Amino acid sequence: MKAKITEMMERPNVLLRGNFACAGCGLSIAYRTSISALDRPIVVIPACCSSVIQSLHPNVAFNVPTLNIAFAAHASAASGIARAKKMRGEEVTTVVWSGDGGTYDIGLATWSGAAERNENIIHFCYDNNFYSNTGAQRSGATPRGAVTTTTPEGKKEKRKSITRIMAAHDIPYIATASIGYPRDLYAKVKKASTIEGYRFILIDAPCPTGWLSDPAITPELGELAVKTGYFPLYEIENGNLIFSRKGEKYRDPENRVPLEEYLSKQNRFKKMTPSQIVEVKKDIQHEWDQLVRLE
Amino acid sequence: MNEDIELKDPVLPLGRPTLGSAGETGDWRTYRPKFIEENCIKCYKCWLSCPEGTIRVDAHGEYPYIDYVYCKGCGVCVHVCPGRKKQKALEMIPE
Numbered sequence: 456m457k458a459k460i461t462e463m464m465e466r467p468n469v470l471l472r473g474n475f476a477c478a479g480c481g482l483s484i485a486y487r488t489s490i491s492a493l494d495r496p497i498v499v500i501p502a503c504c505s506s507v508i509q510s511l512h513p514n515v516a517f518n519v520p521t522l523n524i525a526f527a528a529h530a531s532a533a534s535g536i537a538r539a540k541k542m543r544g545e546e547v548t549t550v551v552w553s554g555d556g557g558t559y560d561i562g563l564a565t566w567s568g569a570a571e572r573n574e575n576i577i578h579f580c581y582d583n584n585f586y587s588n589t590g591a592q593r594s595g596a597t598p599r600g601a602v603t604t605t606t607p608e609g610k611k612e613k614r615k616s617i618t619r620i621m622a623a624h625d626i627p628y629i630a631t632a633s634i635g636y637p638r639d640l641y642a643k644v645k646k647a648s649t650i651e652g653y654r655f656i657l658i659d660a661p662c663p664t665g666w667l668s669d670p671a672i673t674p675e676l677g678e679l680a681v682k683t684g685y686f687p688l689y690e691i692e693n694g695n696l697i698f699s700r701k702g703e704k705y706r707d708p709e710n711r712v713p714l715e716e717y718l719s720k721q722n723r724f725k726k727m728t729p730s731q732i733v734e735v736k737k738d739i740q741h742e743w744d745q746l747v748r749l750e
Numbered sequence: 751m752n753e754d755i756e757l758k759d760p761v762l763p764l765g766r767p768t769l770g771s772a773g774e775t776g777d778w779r780t781y782r783p784k785f786i787e788e789n790c791i792k793c794y795k796c797w798l799s800c801p802e803g804t805i806r807v808d809a810h811g812e813y814p815y816i817d818y819v820y821c822k823g824c825g826v827c828v829h830v831c832p833g834r835k836k837q838k839a840l841e842m843i844p845e
């Protein structure tokens with residue numbers, strides 16, 4: 456999918472400049488692109504970098520109504536907002552905007568309940584693969600081999616497949632997107648906004664501070680994650696998976712850019728041994744094999 | 751019992767959208783992006799990818815420009831710029 460730049464340019468600026476995000480922050484690109492696509496958004500944010508980059512009270516960098524709330528309360532708070540607004544006849548787009556820690560781990564029970572009730576919410580998870588704002592601890596999204604402050608020798612387990620867990624809830628719309636392809640991301644958010652019920656969008660959002668990468672290559676890392684097959688792009692609509700045009704060809708391992716090219720640009724992977732790289736390639740293939748079964 | 755306590759209206763921790771909520775973040779830069787107009791093809795990739803929103807475009811069809819008060823000097827715009835005939839329209843120069 457590809458949105459028109461002219462359309463994107465006409466949208467309001469939702470993230471005011473001069474905020475606390477690190478230089479080259481992937482989450483900032485994800486936020487600007489996604490939230491600007493929505494009409495009258497109300498954004499619910501659990502503890503994460505997104506609560507920090509709003510900056511210091513009473514000044515806020517987020518230019519839309521925002522509720523900061525306890526970690527595991529995001530989707531329940533959003534459920535209440537969505538229902539109250541509906542009763543009042545007010546048309547809004549209620550959003551959960553969470554990091555991977557707040558979606559893969561803490562708060563999982565909360566969103567699972569909201570998804571089961573099919574609440575009218577768009578749940579975004581910007582995935583920077585770890586708990587960044589508390590100083591780079593591992594999360595369920597951290598890939599095998601990545602060094603974090605709690606996995607100093609590299610994580611031993613593979614990352615979990617949050618979209619497949621989400622898919623088991625039979626919600627109407629799930630999509631993956633990347634800040635490497637902002638027009639695809641914008642188009643998917645637009646599409647999600649036309650659907651009713653619980654919708655989930657997972658966004659690959661590189662974090663130069665925690666990935667120990669050059670801030671200038673943040674979008675390139677997003678692209679490489681797709682091109683190496685590490686982060687497949689797809690939508691799951693009413694249970695049917697469709698690979699996105701941008702990423703479809705990487706289902707064939709022959710077409711993939713060597714994974715090493717992605718890993719070598721991030722110092723969090725510098726302790727990886729060749730046998731661990733083989734393991735990660737197997738993790739990637741395993742995920743694709745599981746996704747293909749949902750087609 | 752402390753009888754000096756006065757009941758006040760509850761204070762809501764309510765913030766307001768503010769430009770430069772973290773100050774003039776242009777101070778963070780060690781390098782700055784410089785715009786070279788003749789190489790610009792107005793593809794707006796820099797605008798799409800600037801994390802800070804400091805690549806400004808007044809209207810579609812106009813050249814982009816940079817808000818140096820807040821640009822953090824990350825270099826993303828330079829990295830994504832295709833430029834004309836492989837000559838980028840943005841380059842990083844030391845402050």
Ligand SMILES: Cc1ncc(C[n+]2csc(CCOP(=O)(O)OP(=O)(O)O)c2C)c(N)n1
Pocket residue numbers: 502503504505526527553554555556557558561583585586587588589594
């Ligand atoms: C119940 C609870 N446990 C732990 C914390 C501390 N804490 C605040 S933010 C955070 C990490 C958030 O990680 P993630 O959701 O991935 O977002 P990111 O920081 O990466 O943007 C943690 C552990 C908390 N605020 N509340």
Ligand code: SF4
Pocket residue numbers: 475476477478479480481482483504508583587588661662663664665
């Ligand atoms: S730590 Fe990472 S995700 Fe958080 S503000 Fe910095 S670059 Fe962005």
Ligand code: SF4
Pocket residue numbers: 479783799800801802803804805816820821822823824825826827828
């Ligand atoms: S250097 Fe970074 S912050 Fe400054 S204009 Fe370019 S992309 Fe934006």
Ligand code: SF4
Pocket residue numbers: 789790791792793794795796797814830831832833834838839840
């Ligand atoms: S990315 Fe480069 S060529 Fe494209 S609009 Fe920006 S400066 Fe011009």
